[in-house]
């Protein structure tokens with residue numbers, strides 16, 4: 225049976241070139257970078273190269289900070305709690321403006337901060353599933369707002385948010401702006417300085433780097449306190465012995481991902497559109513978001529009358545890996561929250577399936593997926609208690 229991996233928004237394969245670059249830091253150059261002896265100092269040049277790649281890869285200025293974390297969840301927690309301690313707990317600016325479709329590593333932190341005095345406002349989405357500038361202008365009161373936190377691209381739909389214009393307006397009002405760029409980096413161009421954000425989160429395992437390592441961009445002068453204290457690592461901004469192999473891997477993965485952006489925009493998009501067209505040719509289906517307003521690798525599709533869980537298990541039995549939405553919500557049998565937030569009816573929101581490709585996806589894999597998907601949907605509808613051919 226052929227195995228086809230179409231859940232790249234959950235995690236990706238490590239690029240073999242990244243794996244190779246990481247290997248020597250396990251059994252050859254394994255010293256603690258903070259050690260003064262040669263086992264520690266010999267890894268410094270590679271760390272410098274990795275940091276240079278990270279700065280260049282996300283468009284950070286030399287005067288900005290980029291810290292290495294364990295994952296984007298840590299990066300998001302760090303930003304939101306830093307703004308809480310440095311702004312919300314010390315001034316009359318108690319508000320965080322965010323969206324109803326953020327990843328739980330933003331939304332659940334906001335819920336926690338609301339229990340501790342923050343005021344969280346979820347900005348309504350328009351019919352395209354994004355926050356438009358007029359909405360931000362309507363809700364943003366600069367006297368009361370500490371931070372705007374809006375993701376660059378949604379992990380379930382792939383819908384891209386207009387970060388440049390939103391961040392520019394927040395900056396014009398003297399309000400801090402954070403973007404969770406996890407699902408944008410490696411798919412579309414991301415440049416922190418160009419769009420003018422104060423904070424930007426990312427995660428290596430979303431762009432063919434290793435799991436367990438992420439990053440956080442902090443614009444020069446942006447308020448900050450560490451989430452993790454206890455050592456002078458990362459200039460005191462993130463304590464803990466640095467994951468040298470992960471840092472080297474993430475730096476190279478980001479450089480390779482940016483080299484491949486043209487391939488993402490052409491070949492990956494072509495294969496995604498081929499699968500999407502085949503899905504839309506099946507009766508009573510729906511794809512969320514206009515494809516030109518999405519990152520090139522993602523489809524969130526709805527198959528009327530077919531439970532999302534049933535379909536992904538049927539596909540899984542035939543070797544195809546997809547998801548009902550984000551991996552962190554995959555245990556939930558609730559309707560897809562993103563679809564509910566953008567107004568899709570709840571019955572359809574139970575039938576969501578996410579397909580996310582990568583630069584390693586082949587045409588043969590897409591052709592096999594189309595063949596299997598057509599048969600699976602047909603078979604499941606025949607036994608469906610709710611599907612009546614419209």
Ligand SMILES: Cc1ncc(COP(=O)(O)O)c(CN[C@@H](CS)C(=O)O)c1O
Nearest residue numbers: 234295296297327379406427550551552
């Ligand atoms: C937008 C966004 N923000 C943060 C994270 C968390 O990344 P970590 O490095 O795993 O901590 C993710 C990871 N989303 C995966 C797992 S839930 C998905 O299936 O959609 C994300 O998509």
